[in-house]
Amino acid sequence: MGFEKFGRRSFMAATKVAPFVDFLAEGKIMGSVCRDCGAKAFPPRSDCVACLSPNVDWFEMPNKGTLATFSTLQYAPVGFEADAPYTLGLVEFPDGLKLFARLAEDTNLDDVKVGMDVTVRTKEYDDGQLSFEIVKA
Numbered sequence: 001m002g003f004e005k006f007g008r009r010s011f012m013a014a015t016k017v018a019p020f021v022d023f024l025a026e027g028k029i030m031g032s033v034c035r036d037c038g039a040k041a042f043p044p045r046s047d048c049v050a051c052l053s054p055n056v057d058w059f060e061m062p063n064k065g066t067l068a069t070f071s072t073l074q075y076a077p078v079g080f081e082a083d084a085p086y087t088l089g090l091v092e093f094p095d096g097l098k099l100f101a102r103l104a105e106d107t108n109l110d111d112v113k114v115g116m117d118v119t120v121r122t123k124e125y126d127d128g129q130l131s132f133e134i135v136k137a
C-alpha cells in the first residue's frame with residue numbers, strides 16, 4: 001500500500017516509510033527507532049532524527065498518554081474544508097514521544113481538558129483513507 005492512502009489528503013505516494021500505512025490497516029500506529037543510537041521518532045522517519053543513520057526499524061507507539069493541548073478548527077485549510085469543524089490535539093507519552101492528530105469525531109468537547117488521559121487508535125474514514133485519532137481514556 002502506498003502513502004496516498006494516508007490521512008484526509010496525501011501529497012506523495014512513494015516514501016521509505018510507506019509501510020506506516022500498511023501498519024495502520026492492521027490497527028497499529030508505528031514510529032521509527034534507530035538501530036544505531038536507539039532514538040525514536042514519530043511520525044516515522046526514513047533516517048534517524050538524532051544521528052542521521054539510514055538504519056532504522058519500526059516500533060509500535062505507546063497507547064496511553066496525556067493531552068497536552070487541543071484546538072478546534074472552524075475554518076480548514078484547502079483540501080480539508082468538507083471536514084470542518086474538527087479538533088486537533090497533541091498527545092504526550094511517558095517516554096517523551098508526541099503525537100499530533102484529530103480527536104475522535106464523537107468526542108464531547110465539554111469533557112476535554114488539557115492533561116487528561118487519552119488513548120490513540122487507528123481510524124478508517126468512509127472513503128477508505130486511513131489515519132489515527134485521539135480518544136478520551
Ligand SMILES: [Zn+2]
Nearest residue numbers: 034037048051
Ligand atoms: Zn540514530
